[in-house]
Amino acid sequence: xxxxxxxxxxxxxxxxxxxxxxxxxxxxxxxxxxxxxxxxxxxxxxxxxxxxxxxxxxxxxxxxxxxxxxxxxxxxxxxxxxxxxxxxxxxxxxxxxxxxxxxxxxxxxxxxxxxxxxxxxxxxxxxxxxxxxxxxxxxxxxxxxxxxxxxxxxxxxxxxxxxxxxxxxxxxxxxxxxxxxxxxxxxxxxxxxxxxxxxxxxxxxxxxxxxxxxxxxxxxxxxxxxxxxxxxxxxxxxxxxxxxxxxxxxxxxxxxxxxxxxxxxxxxxxxxxxxxxxxxxxxxxxxxxxxxxxxxxxxxxxxxxxxxxxxxxxxxxxxxxxxxxxxxxxxxxxxxxxxxxxxxxxxxxxxxxx
Numbered sequence: 001x002x003x004x005x006x007x008x009x010x011x012x013x014x015x016x017x018x019x020x021x022x023x024x025x026x027x028x029x030x031x032x033x034x035x036x037x038x039x040x041x042x043x044x045x046x047x048x049x050x051x052x053x054x055x056x057x058x059x060x061x062x063x064x065x066x067x068x069x070x071x072x073x074x075x076x077x078x079x080x081x082x083x084x085x086x087x088x089x090x091x092x093x094x095x096x097x098x099x100x101x102x103x104x105x106x107x108x109x110x111x112x113x114x115x116x117x118x119x120x121x122x123x124x125x126x127x128x129x130x131x132x133x134x135x136x137x138x139x140x141x142x143x144x145x146x147x148x149x150x151x152x153x154x155x156x157x158x159x160x161x162x163x164x165x166x167x168x169x170x171x172x173x174x175x176x177x178x179x180x181x182x183x184x185x186x187x188x189x190x191x192x193x194x195x196x197x198x199x200x201x202x203x204x205x206x207x208x209x210x211x212x213x214x215x216x217x218x219x220x221x222x223x224x225x226x227x228x229x230x231x232x233x234x235x236x237x238x239x240x241x242x243x244x245x246x247x248x249x250x251x252x253x254x255x256x257x258x259x260x261x262x263x264x265x266x267x268x269x270x271x272x273x274x275x276x277x278x279x280x281x282x283x284x285x286x287x288x289x290x291x292x293x294x295x296x297x298x299x300x301x302x303x304x305x306x307x308x309x310x311x312x313x314x315x316x317x318x319x320x321x322x323x324x325x326x327x328x329x330x331x332x333x334x335x336x337x338x339x340x341x342x343x344x345x346x347x348x349x350x351x352x353x354x
Contacts, residue, residue, distance in 0.1 A: 019043050020057065020071035034064040042066060076102040078115070078129040081200070082211050092122040096209055100124060102131075204242060205233040212237060242284060252292060255285040262286075303327050303334035315351045317341060 020042045028035040034057060036042060042057040055068045080094040092100070092115065103121065104114040112123045201212040203226040210224065223243045226233045235242055239249035250258075262273055262282060274282055299308035300318070304325030309318050316329040317340050326340035327333065330349040336342060344351040 019076065020066075020068060020073055022071050024070040026067060026070055028064065028066075032064050034059060034062060034066040036066070042071060044068075076131065078102055078113075078126070078131050080129045082128050082209060084125055084128045086122070090122050092117050092120065092124040094124060094128055100129065201235075201237060201240060203228065203231060203233050204235050204240065206231045242280065244281070250281070250285070252288065255288045256292075258282065258285040259289040300327070300329060300332050303332060316344070316349065316353065317351065 022036045022038055022040045022042065025037050026035060034042070036059055040059055042059045044055055044057050045063065046056040053067055053069055054065045056063065057066045057068075078100050080098040080100065081096055082094075083096060084092075084094040086093040094100070094117075098117055100113075100115040100117045102113050102115045109123070111126055113126050114121065114123050117124075199212050200209050201224055202209050203224075206226065206228055208226055208228045208231065210227065212224065222237055223234045224237050226235070233242070236244060236249060241249070244250070258273065258277065258281070262270055262285075265273065277285075295308045299310045301307070302309050302318075302320040302323065302325055304320055304323040304327075307320055307322045309320060309327070309329075311318065311329050317335065318327045318329050319325075320327070326335035326337065328335060328343055328349050330353065331347075333343070341351065343349060
């Protein structure tokens with residue numbers, strides 16, 4: 001989208017956004033001192049100029065003094081979920097999945113932030129992005145052994161029992177895992193974010209996301225035209241399937257009925273069905289039924305969000321990348337977050353049974 005910055009106001013002084021992450025456990029000795037643990041995030045409120053060791057910060061709803069030498073500075077980060085094309089030279093262009101370090105709030109330009117992306121600084125619209133909470137940490141040791149699709153769970157706790165684990169922020173993951181895994185993780189995080197947003201629509205052909213509102217609709221008042229060059233697929237804003245004109249959105253039951261009629265029909269009956277519904281509708285019904293049958297045969301619903309989960313090798317402890325729930329592939333029960341393997345030690349389900 002193009003920016004809308006007509007009659008730009010005179011810039012006011014910019015306020016730094018600074019946070020600290022604790023590298024050591026600290027116990028406050030006086031009532032005005034903060035206590036915190038390794039990995040805890042502290043928002044800097046004030047830097048005491050006459051004291052080089054103590055600053056004023058806020059964490060867990062408490063405000064007080066803290067020794068900043070036991071912490072390291074980090075910046076707020078945000079992830080773009082829709083594209084933005086820069087119009088002015090001081091703007092950043094965004095693509096879905098881009099991670100931007102938020103350096104300042106634009107006090108004279110509400111809704112815009114000053115940030116850094118790929119080594120370049122500039123302003124960008126905040127409504128194209130979603131903040132990544134600074135408290136979401138990954139274990140720096142686990143990242144070397146845990147697949148990207150499990151790191152997406154945003155778990156603060158270590159995924160195993162090693163005591164040598166050290167926490168790291170999401171924005172530091174690229175320093176700990178290989179580039180391919182980092183890109184996989186970035187894609188998973190972006191897709192997870194998009195899947196949970198009700199106002200996002202994806203093109204059924206190229207999966208390009210758009211923020212849905214009335215301005216996205218064509219002249220018919222229902223369909224969205226994909227803005228991607230060489231795609232321009234028209235799809236329904238309600239059922240998110242290919243455009244079906246004035247016809248109502250087809251239900252799963254209607255697709256199944258059309259599928260059964262076509263499969264069991266005579267050549268003449270099949271021809272009549274094509275004339276009545278159109279070849280594209282018949283083809284779509286076959287695809288939907290095939291997808292539904294595959295999901296029923298090869299997946300189990302997540303006990304947390306009902307998303308279909310498919311086992312792809314390994315053990316029967318399943319992990320949902322959407323809601324972070326653990327479950328058993330054999331009986332489907334939700335497993336305890338603290339020890340998801342305990343289920344296989346005390347019950348009849350076997351960890352590596354088929």
